[in-house]
Amino acid sequence: MKRLIKSYTRRDILKAGTASTFALNFFPSRVFGANDRIAVAGIGAGGKGTADIAGSAAAGADIVALCDVDPRRGAGSYRKYPKAKRFTDFRVMLDKFGKSIDACTVSTPDHTHAVATMKALQMGKHCYTQKPLTHDVWEARQLVQQAAKSKVSTQMGNQAHAAEPIRRVVELVRAGIIGNVTEAHIWTNRPIWPQGMAKRLSKAPAPANVDWDLWLGPAPFREYGEGYLPFKWRGWW
Structure with a gap:
């Protein structure tokens, strides 16, 4: 094309x-x-x-x-x-x-x-x-x-x-229109969801459909932990 x-x-x-x-x-x-x-x-x-x-x-x-x-x-x-x-x-x-x-x-x-x-x-x-x-x-x-x-x-x-509103705010700040920014307040409406951090996961064979070595990439090798995939790896990355 x-x-x-x-x-x-x-x-x-x-x-x-x-x-x-x-x-x-x-x-x-x-x-x-x-x-x-x-x-x-x-x-x-x-x-x-x-x-x-x-x-x-x-x-x-x-x-x-x-x-x-x-x-x-x-x-x-x-x-x-x-x-x-x-x-x-x-x-x-x-x-x-x-x-x-x-x-x-x-x-x-x-x-x-x-x-x-x-x-x-x-x-x-x-x-x-x-x-x-x-x-x-x-x-x-x-x-x-x-x-x-x-x-x-x-x-x-x-x-x-x-998004356009945020980009507009950046333009205003960079142009000096709102003056020197010295403080910003932020918040989130999302709680921390379960990510497997309570304890070490038990060792288990990696799922057959996943190339575990490729998944690890540059990280040091470690045995697969039960429940790592698809999301709880976030507790250990």
């Missing part, structure tokens, strides 16, 4: 509707017409990845590749985008199929965000990476440097912060 680089205005994107919240910051200067497509690969095709990939498609992207260490978790995306190439290792995907990819969404477990994003940035791919961007400050600084070097568009998945 033909991919053309064009410019766009904020008004052009906002006319597209709610999907533009995702596209406004992340996608590079392109407008998507009938024959204009930016080729996106989803690293992490299940869970939050489902929404991030769908957001890319709704904004006009062509979903060309999907990667997940657990085919069962990625099954929904696989069915929705049957033409997309399928992978279990993002490194293999980028090495073998990278020339056909313009941008990546990274929606994997938190501890692999940095390494997947770095690999994509090094190959000149625009990246939309879920929060938290990295495991520590050093990783964040490395990604910032690489993004600048590769001259690509990036965005972290703080979805609400990409």
Whole structure:
């Protein structure tokens, strides 16, 4: 499919509707017409990845590749985008199929965000990476440097912060219109949900449908714990 680089205005994107919240910051200067497509690969095709990939498609992207260490978790995306190439290792995907990819969404477990994003940035791919961007400050600084070097568009998945009202507040602050900000008050309406932190989980065989080694990624090896997947790993990452 033909991919053309064009410019766009904020008004052009906002006319597209709610999907533009995702596209406004992340996608590079392109407008998507009938024959204009930016080729996106989803690293992490299940869970939050489902929404991030769908957001890319709704904004006009062509979903060309999907990667997940657990085919069962990625099954929904696989069915929705049957033409997309399928992978279990993002490194293999980028090495073998990278020339056909313009941008990546990274929606994997938190501890692999940095390494997947770095690999994509090094190959000149625009990246939309879920929060938290990295495991520590050093990783964040490395990604910032690489993004600048590769001259690509990036965005972290703080979805609400990409909405127009928040962007307007940032513009007002940066313009000095509301003066010097010395204090901010924030709150949340969500309690801490169970994340497996009460005690160490009992060792158990990893699910047959998951490549446990790939799931661990850069983390030191540890035996699988009963109940880690799909979500309680958050108590230990």
